Amino acid sequence: MTTKDSDxxxxxAAAAELLAQADKARTSIPxxxxxxxxxxGILCAVGSFGSLTFAFATHVPTLGGLDTRIAVTVLLVAxxxxxxxxxxxxxxxxxxxxxxxxxxxMVAWALLWGAxxxxxxxxxxxxxxxxxxxxxxxxxxxxxxxxxx
Numbered sequence: 776m777t778t779k780d781s782d783x784x785x786x787x788a789a790a791a792e793l794l795a796q797a798d799k800a801r802t803s804i805p806x807x808x809x810x811x812x813x814x815x816g817i818l819c820a821v822g823s824f825g826s827l828t829f830a831f832a833t834h835v836p837t838l839g840g841l842d843t844r845i846a847v848t849v850l851l852v853a854x855x856x857x858x859x860x861x862x863x864x865x866x867x868x869x870x871x872x873x874x875x876x877x878x879x880x881m882v883a884w885a886l887l888w889g890a891x892x893x894x895x896x897x898x899x900x901x902x903x904x905x906x907x908x909x910x911x912x913x914x915x916x917x918x919x920x921x922x923x924x
Contacts, residue, residue, distance in 0.1 A: 809917065810861055810865045811862060811877050811880075812913060812917050813861060814858050814859065814861045815877075815880050815881075815884070815910060815913055816914075817854070817857075817858035817861070818855060818858050818884055819884065819906040819907065819909055819910035820906075820910075821851055821854045821855060821858065822884065822888055822891060822902075822903075822906040823903045823907055824903070825847065825848075825888075825891060826887075826890075826891035826899045826900065826902040826906065827899075827900060827903045829844060829847065829891055829892070829899045830899045832896075833896055873917075873920075876913075876916065876917075880909070880913050883909050884906075884909060887902055887905050887906055890902050890905075891903075
């Protein structure tokens with residue numbers, strides 16, 4: 776390897792210094808948000824607004840004979856499929872351990888989603904806040920992990 780200013784080869788000390796500078800620059804650049812966290816954010820927003828919608832759907836007349844809760848569920852499933860598509864399009868390597876944490880996040884999300892679907896409407900409003908809490912906790916955990924990386 777040669778330097779720009781001369782044809783002399785770079786000394787090992789100069790190479791080590793450049794590598795140290797590159798490492799310092801790498802650690803000062805903020806880490807990107809994993810697509811899994813973006814997807815979780817979308818899913819939690821869908822779950823939160825969906826559980827609120829389920830609570831109020833009983834007060835809305837049917838849509839041409841179609842139960843409002845069914846119509847809402849169909850639309851929410853479309854959003855869920857759209858959110859699931861994001862990691863497939865933006866394939867980025869996951870940080871160490873994110874796959875396990877992602878599984879935990881998804882199990883927690885699925886439990887909340889099931890609660891929103893099957894709990895009485897008076898309780899489904901409270902589930903909305905739990906979706907927001909799940910996303911806030913996940914963001915905190917991932918931010919802490921990103922700082923350690």
